[in-house]
Amino acid sequence: MRRHALGLGALAMLLAACGGNTGDPAAAPAATTSAAASATESAAASPTPTGLPTPNSSPSPTGENIAGCVTADKGEIFKYTRDGTVTKGVIMGKGKVGAVVSYERRGTVCDWLPLAERLVAEGRRVLLFDRNDVVSPEKDTVEMARRLHDAGVEKVFLIGGSMGGRQSVLAAGLLKFPVAGVISVSGGTTQPGDVTALKAPFLQVTADEDSTAPLELARAVYQEAKKSADRQLLVLNGREHASALFTAEQGDKALQAITAFVTKHSG
Incomplete structure (x- = not known):
């Protein structure tokens, strides 16, 4: 549950950053960076499911x-x-x-x-x-x-x-x-x-x-x-x-x- 809460919290911060800085270009980079960092931490805390293919990956040839x-x-x-x-x-x-x-x-x-x-x-x-x-x-x-x-x-x-x-x-x-x-x-x-x-x-x-x-x-x-x-x-x-x-x-x-x-x- 804590992992989901972190992910939702990061999403809320990212939405707030996108909606709250309209007309204020100087403030936008810092807020966006903070939200992106939180999202990254949340993604790192959630383990990647095993057995699933990597997105956009091409399978390697198995034969000659x-x-x-x-x-x-x-x-x-x-x-x-x-x-x-x-x-x-x-x-x-x-x-x-x-x-x-x-x-x-x-x-x-x-x-x-x-x-x-x-x-x-x-x-x-x-x-x-x-x-x-x-x-x-x-x-x-x-x-x-x-x-x-x-x-x-x-x-x-x-x-x-x-x-x-x-x-x-x-x-x-x-x-x-x-x-x-x-x-x-x-x-x-x-x-x-x-x-x-x-x-x-x-x-x-x-x-x-x-x-x-x-x-x-x-x-x-x-x-x-x-x-x-x-x-x-x-x-x-x-x-x-x-x-x-x-x-x-x-x-x-x-x-x-x-x-x-x-x-x-x-x-």
Whole structure:
């Protein structure tokens, strides 16, 4: 009973504070703070019932998953080993056209689900994977492209964000089969010399105020990719970097540009 009395008392003080300070802004903060403190003390005195879910909490996956967001219902999860380290990947969707996605330095596979799910909805296959290492990461992209190709994908695109964009560019030159296209999103680490020999269609997507991926560098890379079968540079308004572009104001434009590029070069 005492706990209920404390809670009702705090509520009464809070109502009094809200109703009694109209027209007196200077007095409002102190009264509100006092009422809030009483309410906090009352809440602390009342134990939280056990066995009830936390409000607004998302249940954690109980089965096999990647980064807590990709479960077996999204596709075929596999294990990948390089230099003694085991990581996981997933192949989503069906079709003869597919893409390997390499995320940015501080990213995860979760950040690229908006793009992956859109591509899958358009009949493409998508391979997402946990990067094995930051040392020679393009080797991971090469192995993932081979895996997707061996799984029956005839047109393989390499898509990456930031350092993942550079991974994709470098991997294209290491594969024994030609890739259908390379897409770099905010490729701030890609240098002009990386694309000198690139023959595959090449799309760059970047934001004009992204300090991590200077627009001047993207333009220099575009100028150097002279051997590319189809070089494109899409500059969007904003400062978002890599996968953050997909959930920003220009997100739909970025996603549409990528899927349209894949469609154009899938024939």
